[in-house]
Amino acid sequence: MSGTAPEAPAAPVLDVRGVTKVYGRGPTEVHALRGVSLTVERGDYVAIMGASGSGKSTLMNILGCLDVPTSGRYLIDGIDVGTLDERRLALLRNRKIGFVFQSFNLIPRMSALANVELPLVYGGIKPAERRRRALAALEQVGLADRVNHEPNELSGGQQQRVAVARALVTSPALLLADEPTGNLDTKATADVLAILDRLSAAGRTIVLITHEDDVAAHAKRVIRLIDGEIVEDRRQVPVDAPPPRYGTAPAASGIAGIGEGPVGR
Amino acid sequence: MSAVEILRFALHGLLANKLRSALTMLGIMIGVAAVILLVAVGQGTSDAITSNIARLGSNTLTVTPSFTGGMRGPGGFGGAGRAGATGPRTQAKRLSLADARALADASAAPSVKTVSPVVTAASLTATYEGASHTIGRLVGTYPSYFEASNRPVAKGSYFVNDDVLASRKLAVIGTTVAEALFGDVDPVGRRITISGVPFTVVGVLKETGTQGVQDADDIVIAPLPAVQQSLTGFGPLDQIVVQAKSADVVDDAEAEITAILNERHGITGTASPDYRIQNQAALQETVSTATGMFTVLLAAIAGISLVVGGIGITNIMLVTVTERTREIGIRKAIGATRGAILGQFLAEATMLSLAGGLLGVAIGVLGSRFTIAGIQPVIVPGSIVAALGVSVAIGLFFGVFPANRAAKLRPIEALRHD
Numbered sequence: 001m002s003g004t005a006p007e008a009p010a011a012p013v014l015d016v017r018g019v020t021k022v023y024g025r026g027p028t029e030v031h032a033l034r035g036v037s038l039t040v041e042r043g044d045y046v047a048i049m050g051a052s053g054s055g056k057s058t059l060m061n062i063l064g065c066l067d068v069p070t071s072g073r074y075l076i077d078g079i080d081v082g083t084l085d086e087r088r089l090a091l092l093r094n095r096k097i098g099f100v101f102q103s104f105n106l107i108p109r110m111s112a113l114a115n116v117e118l119p120l121v122y123g124g125i126k127p128a129e130r131r132r133r134a135l136a137a138l139e140q141v142g143l144a145d146r147v148n149h150e151p152n153e154l155s156g157g158q159q160q161r162v163a164v165a166r167a168l169v170t171s172p173a174l175l176l177a178d179e180p181t182g183n184l185d186t187k188a189t190a191d192v193l194a195i196l197d198r199l200s201a202a203g204r205t206i207v208l209i210t211h212e213d214d215v216a217a218h219a220k221r222v223i224r225l226i227d228g229e230i231v232e233d234r235r236q237v238p239v240d241a242p243p244p245r246y247g248t249a250p251a252a253s254g255i256a257g258i259g260e261g262p263v264g265r
Numbered sequence: 266m267s268a269v270e271i272l273r274f275a276l277h278g279l280l281a282n283k284l285r286s287a288l289t290m291l292g293i294m295i296g297v298a299a300v301i302l303l304v305a306v307g308q309g310t311s312d313a314i315t316s317n318i319a320r321l322g323s324n325t326l327t328v329t330p331s332f333t334g335g336m337r338g339p340g341g342f343g344g345a346g347r348a349g350a351t352g353p354r355t356q357a358k359r360l361s362l363a364d365a366r367a368l369a370d371a372s373a374a375p376s377v378k379t380v381s382p383v384v385t386a387a388s389l390t391a392t393y394e395g396a397s398h399t400i401g402r403l404v405g406t407y408p409s410y411f412e413a414s415n416r417p418v419a420k421g422s423y424f425v426n427d428d429v430l431a432s433r434k435l436a437v438i439g440t441t442v443a444e445a446l447f448g449d450v451d452p453v454g455r456r457i458t459i460s461g462v463p464f465t466v467v468g469v470l471k472e473t474g475t476q477g478v479q480d481a482d483d484i485v486i487a488p489l490p491a492v493q494q495s496l497t498g499f500g501p502l503d504q505i506v507v508q509a510k511s512a513d514v515v516d517d518a519e520a521e522i523t524a525i526l527n528e529r530h531g532i533t534g535t536a537s538p539d540y541r542i543q544n545q546a547a548l549q550e551t552v553s554t555a556t557g558m559f560t561v562l563l564a565a566i567a568g569i570s571l572v573v574g575g576i577g578i579t580n581i582m583l584v585t586v587t588e589r590t591r592e593i594g595i596r597k598a599i600g601a602t603r604g605a606i607l608g609q610f611l612a613e614a615t616m617l618s619l620a621g622g623l624l625g626v627a628i629g630v631l632g633s634r635f636t637i638a639g640i641q642p643v644i645v646p647g648s649i650v651a652a653l654g655v656s657v658a659i660g661l662f663f664g665v666f667p668a669n670r671a672a673k674l675r676p677i678e679a680l681r682h683d
Contacts (some may be wrong), residue, residue, distance in 0.1 A: 066598055086601050093676075094600020105595045105680070109281045119599040121270050166599065240610040 008163050011078035013174050013205045014040035014063065019072030021058050021228075034060040034228040035072070042173075044239045045200040046207045047219035055228035056209050057178065063207060064176045065093050077173050094123050098167030102179035104159040106151040112138060112162045113147040119170045137165040141195055157188025163194055168204075175199065177208040181215055197246040218245045266442065271605065275612035278585070284453030289581045290621035293656050296571030297625025298632065300652040303567045305633040305642030307560030311645050314556055316520050316617040318549045324512045325413050326519055328368075328526070330504040358530045358539055359501030366379035367525050368507060376509055376518040379409035382489060383504040384497050391446060393457045398445035403442055403459065405492025406506070411437075413508035416486070417508065421453035421468030424488050432490040436464040440472045459485065460522035462495040566650070574621070574642060582614050582667035593671050594679025607672040614664025615657060622656035 006031040018066045021033040040046055040096075050056040061067035062074060064082055074081045076096050084092060098119075100107075106115045125133070138147055141161040151159050160180060167175055175198065181189040197218055200206050208219060216222050220243055224232035237244050279286045365382035368374055386403040404410070411423050424435040436457065443452050452466045464487060473481045493499050509518035519542055532538050586593070593606055626649055633642035 061677050066680065067675075090597065090600055090602040093598060097344070099400070099598050101680075105591070105598070107595055109590050110277070118596070122596070122600040122602070122605060124267070170600075 011075070012039040012041050013044075014038065014207070015073075015075040015078075016063070017073045017075075019059075019062060019074055020070040021055070022070045023063065032228055033062075033069070036225075036228070036230055038223065038230065040174075040205065040207060041239050042205055043203050044104070044198075044205055045196075045220040045243050046182060047216035047217070047221060047222045048207065048209045048225060049211060049213075050225035051211060053227075054225040056211075056225050058228075059225065060176060060178050060209050061071055061092075063174075064099055092123075093121055095170060096173045098172040098175045100160070100163050100167050100168060100175070100177040100180045102182040104151070104156070104163045104183070106162055106166075108151055108161055111148050111150055112143060112154065112165075115151070115162055116166045116169050119166060123170060133169055134142070134165070137169040137230050138162070140168065141165045142191075149198055155188065156184050157191050160188065160192050161162060161195065164192065168199070173205060175204055175206045177206065179209055180212075181210070181212070182263050189215075193245075197243045198245045218243055268608075271608040271612050272616075273617055274609045275613050278589075278609065278613050279616060281555055282585075285581060285615060289577055289617050290624065292574035292577035293571070293618050293621030293659070294574075294625040294628065295481075296567065296574040297622045297652040297656050298474070298628040299570050299625075300564060300567035300655075301629030301644065302637075302642065303563035304560060304648040305629070305644045306637055306640055307556070307563045308645050309637075309640045311553060311556035311560060312529040313640065314552050315549060318545065318552060324509040324515050324532050325545050326507045326509065326515065326522065327414075327543040327544070327545075328360065328507060328522060329503070329541050330501070331539055331564040354615035360540060361501055363530055364526060365502065365505050367529055368505065368522055370525075371620060374518065374521040376514040376521055377507055378510045379407075379413055379508045381407045381413050381506040381508075382502045383410065383506055384489065384492055384500070385503045386492070386497050389460045389496065391442065391457050391459045393446040393455065396446050396448075398442055400442060400459070400485050401480055401498065402485075403492065404484060404486045405489040405497065406486060407489060409508065410486065410506055413506045416473075417471045419471040420451070423606040424467055429488040429490060432494055433488060434462065434464045434491045434495065435467045435488060437470060437486045437557040438466055439470045439480075441480055442485055443469050456536075460496060464491075515544060517598075519559035529603050553569040568655075571655055571659065574656070575618070575663045577615055578617055578660055579663035581666060582610060582664055583670075585613070586610065586667045586671040589671075590674065590679050590682040593674055594682065597674070597679060603672040607668050610668035610671050611661065611664050614668065615660040618656045618660025619653075622653045625656070626653055 016036055016038040019033055019036045020031070023030040023032055034055075036055075036059060048056050048059065058067070062069050065076075068082070076092065079092065081089070081092065081095075093099075106112075107118065110118075113131070113134055116137055117130045120130040120133060135144070135147065138144055141164050143158060143161055143165065146154060146158060146162075149158075151162070154162065160183075164177075164180075167177075175196075180196070184192065192205055193215065196206055196208065200220070206219075209213070210216055220237045220239060220241065221233070221235045223230055226232075280418075282338045321355060360382075362382055366378050368377060369380040384405040386405075387401065389400050389403050391400050393397050407429055408423050408425055418437060418647060419440075421437070423437060424433070428435050436459070438446075438452060444450070446457060447455070452469055454466065456463050456465050457465070464485075470482065470484070470486070471552075507518060522542060523538075526540055527533070527538065530539055542609065596606060629649070629652070633640075633644050
């Protein structure tokens with residue numbers, strides 16, 4: 001497993017320096033983030049935990065370049081996001097970041113394959129290449145037999161696996177997952193977490209947001225946010241080690257074992 | 266991201282809401298079809314009127330007596346506009362055969378080809394073997410009248426100058442008269458009686474079709490002296506029909522006629538003339554200007570429906586953008602640029618209007634094959650190009666606003682939208 005550890009990178013994948021986010025102004029001002037600094041190295045698997053209102057979603061949106069911080073700097077792969085214009089930002093989201101949302105956010109009335117191909121379309125990849133890569137990504141999440149199904153014909157767990165495939169298909173530097181198991185039942189949760197474990201073991205950098213300890217237990221490093229500040233930064237296993245729950249016996253929680261099914265192909 | 270992909274997304278977006286897309290297209294379709302059809306109807310009307318006038322002969326001038334104040338005679342309406350100012354003219358001269366001869370003088374009137382003095386009589390009864398018919402118009406004239414007034418003979422022959430000189434009682438009859446008196450029998454060579462005077466039919470005029478309220482085929486044309494001798498008496502002429510040498514010299518001919526008649530009738534300076542010259546070409550011009558305006562009016566009305574269709578597109582695109590805000594957010598989150606979103610929604614709007622426009626063209630072209638309100642529409646190719654062009658332009662123009670709104674959405678706001 002240690003063979004999957006990535007080579008040492010020149011810059012950390014994520015470098016967040018003193019980021020703040022303030023909503024509203026004057027007396028109704030809300031400080032969602034109060035100066036968060038954080039670096040994430042290549043190959044790390046970080047769980048950001050916190051109660052609702054702790055600012056973890058705000059942080060996630062800033063990390064995903066969906067929102068801009070009020071102050072502070074933010075670098076992805078050494079690129080300062082604050083200096084980018086609209087078009088370059090779109091390009092960055094397309095090339096560097098893969099998003100997995102709590103509510104799946106697949107585009108309705110488009111087949112699973114078309115949904116997964118979408119980032120490649122915006123990335124300007126040729127149709128044949130696009131199809132090959134999308135099919136490979138769907139294969140990776142165990143949905144090779146569902147490629148022509150539309151989202152409303154898929155279960156929640158299957159939809160989320162399509163979303164993971166879509167996030168993966170561009171081979172992004174960073175996989176961001178915002179409560180990916182929040183809308184899923186136990187079995188589907190296990191499936192998705194097993195996929196994330198496998199991706200982490202393969203060297204993918206993952207940042208995951210959750211409020212469940214069970215989910216956070218899969219990460220190599222756990223960061224706890226309270227009221228927009230980091231109060232705890234605990235490393236569970238080294239960056240170059242496999243994630244803690246990867247390949248564990250089903251006896252522990254039943255999650256990994258069930259998850260092994262679709263992933264193990 | 267290529268244009269093909271943008272079009273594919275747009276098509277997908279439209280097909281996702283088939284009924285809505287179809288209804289929106291309907292608006293543009295009706296607009297485009299209306300423009301093409303109404304312009305075609307206008308053009309058809311204009312063509313019909315113009316050809317009716319052309320049938321009268323476009324290089325013909327008709328001189329009629331004019332009596333300011335409208336006291337006597339058929340030409341009275343001509344000077345009605347000045348009636349209050351000058352009162353009835355007492356010393357007005359009527360048109361005479363001598364006037365007609367003077368107009369035929371090649372040195373004084375070089376632009377004149379033929380001169381046909383005309384007397385007319387209405388409501389005379391013609392009979393043939395028990396059948397009788399009240400003739401709409403009896404015309405006594407010279408043979409040149411047939412060419413000048415564009416009345417060719419379909420059967421039999423014209424009367425000739427010798428017949429005029431000899432005052433032979435010959436008649437060329439219109440199809441209405443022929444049918445009323447003879448039915449299926451060939452009228453040529455048979456004798457009819459007009460107000461008790463026998464005339465021999467030598468020819469039947471070609472049918473012209475009815476113009477306005479007057480039936481142009483309800484006519485009998487006979488040599489001038491024969492008519493004067495037996496029916497109207499040797500009074501003044503009702504008309505002098507002058508044919509110019511060509512359509513180009515009609516105005517010259519009119520000037521020459523004016524000079525000759527002014528001299529003969531002693532009209533000088535500001536005195537208003539006691540005759541009136543009707544210029545067919547001028548009439549034709551006036552009428553075609555009027556029908557042109559009519560066509561423009563129709564096109565304007567149709568244009569309004571096209572704009573309404575365009576507003577329909579804006580409306581639907583705005584609804585679509587609002588409804589798909591979340592989708593826009595997702596697309597942006599996975600790397601769609603502003604241009605890609607703008608392109609997609611613009612392409613949707615343009616496809617709607619283009620498809621609607623093409624359907625409209627099809628319906629307009631099909632519809633104009635039928636007679637509408639007695640008019641055979643004539644398609645103006647320019648109206649097809651213009652209507653289609655305008656519909657696409659409308660799609661682009663009215664699509665820009667919603668599309669721009671969609672493209673400018675910040676991904677985080679779009680994603681939060683439900």
